[in-house]
Amino acid sequence: MDVAALNVLGYEDFVKIFGNVVEKCPSITAVVWSKRPFANLSALEAAFYEFIDALPDSGKEGILRCHPDLAGRDLQSGTLTTESREEQTRAGLNALSSAEASLMAQLNQDYKKRFDFPFVICAKMNDKATILEQLLERVGNDRAEERERGIEEVKKICHLRLQALMLHKL
Amino acid sequence: MDVAALNVLGYEDFVKIFGNVVEKCPSITAVVWSKRPFANLSALEAAFYEFIDALPDSGKEGILRCHPDLAGRDLQSGTLTTESREEQTRAGLNALSSAEASLMAQLNQDYKKRFDFPFVICAKMNDKATILEQLLERVGNDRAEERERGIEEVKKICHLRLQALMLHKL
Numbered sequence: 001m002d003v004a005a006l007n008v009l010g011y012e013d014f015v016k017i018f019g020n021v022v023e024k025c026p027s028i029t030a031v032v033w034s035k036r037p038f039a040n041l042s043a044l045e046a047a048f049y050e051f052i053d054a055l056p057d058s059g060k061e062g063i064l065r066c067h068p069d070l071a072g073r074d075l076q077s078g079t080l081t082t083e084s085r086e087e088q089t090r091a092g093l094n095a096l097s098s099a100e101a102s103l104m105a106q107l108n109q110d111y112k113k114r115f116d117f118p119f120v121i122c123a124k125m126n127d128k129a130t131i132l133e134q135l136l137e138r139v140g141n142d143r144a145e146e147r148e149r150g151i152e153e154v155k156k157i158c159h160l161r162l163q164a165l166m167l168h169k170l
Numbered sequence: 171m172d173v174a175a176l177n178v179l180g181y182e183d184f185v186k187i188f189g190n191v192v193e194k195c196p197s198i199t200a201v202v203w204s205k206r207p208f209a210n211l212s213a214l215e216a217a218f219y220e221f222i223d224a225l226p227d228s229g230k231e232g233i234l235r236c237h238p239d240l241a242g243r244d245l246q247s248g249t250l251t252t253e254s255r256e257e258q259t260r261a262g263l264n265a266l267s268s269a270e271a272s273l274m275a276q277l278n279q280d281y282k283k284r285f286d287f288p289f290v291i292c293a294k295m296n297d298k299a300t301i302l303e304q305l306l307e308r309v310g311n312d313r314a315e316e317r318e319r320g321i322e323e324v325k326k327i328c329h330l331r332l333q334a335l336m337l338h339k340l
Binding site: 015031034035059061116117 | 180181185194195196197198199200201203204205221224226228229231232233234235236282286287
């Protein structure tokens with residue numbers, strides 16, 4: 001890991017490497033680039049969080065809506081981003097029993113119907129049991145709570161993706 | 171074209187259809203979805219413009235950085251989005267002489283060096299001659315002028331992409 005190397009990247013290379021640390025939001029990475037140089041990984045993360053936190057509620061919900069369902073159509077059809085596929089697989093979501101898969105699909109559906117955005121959770125910090133538990137619990141929250149909760153999870157995902165990229169790419 | 175059909179789409183279908191009307195920014199489309207129902211195409215466009223206009227300068231520059239160079243590496247290597255490829259091809263950027271290609275590459279480079287974001291222009295409203303003229307002229311502006319000018323072009327691109335999708339997809 002070498003923050004010095006990261007600090008001299010042009011925006012094109014920076015976005016190529018870090019463009020999906022917020023799922024399908026390379027424009028956020030492109031904003032963060034302009035905040036370089038970064039003293040360390042925490043400063044880089046903070047730049048992502050700062051931009052996200054300053055967005056209006058509609059912008060935060062827009063980010064949530066760019067996340068795929070867990071164990072959803074994109075996992076089945078192979079159209080997940082590389083990062084999401086790896087995360088969902090690690091959480092065992094590619095190996096659900098048919099009963100678990102039906103339950104997950106139903107709960108995802110209920111959640112989206114209630115909130116107009118998908119259930120977002122950092123899959124790498126969970127497994128299928130805790131994901132199902134969280135889905136059942138969080139669907140009872142109100143929309144503002146879930147917007148903030150989803151964004152917290154986006155930040156955890158961002159943290160782990162950045163960490164992995166810093167370890168492997170630089 | 172049928173705005174009524176668009177107004178009943180869930181966010182997943184909406185983003186699938188309109189996700190690239192702002193280049194590589196599906197999260198903006200996902201924000202716009204929450205502003206439905208739309209009275210007409212103009213109202214839909216206005217929702218995109220409103221969100222973009224409310225972004226801080228860093229957010230606007232982030233959008234610009236998600237745009238590919240004109241006649242750049244992505245065109246040559248086939249990695250443009252479908253929309254960009256079609257637009258650049260229509261403007262004749264896939265058929266530059268070697269002298270034109272060198273000039274375009276040099277001017278793009280100069281522009282990015284000066285502004286830290288790429289030259290953005292609505293290719294469909296231009297051809298290679300006017301694009302080169304504009305590059306030569308706009309590189310002389312200051313950064314704030316070019317940020318706003320680039321965003322104006324993003325809106326023209328958005329307008330034409332929306333129009334095309336409303337004609338063909340619905």
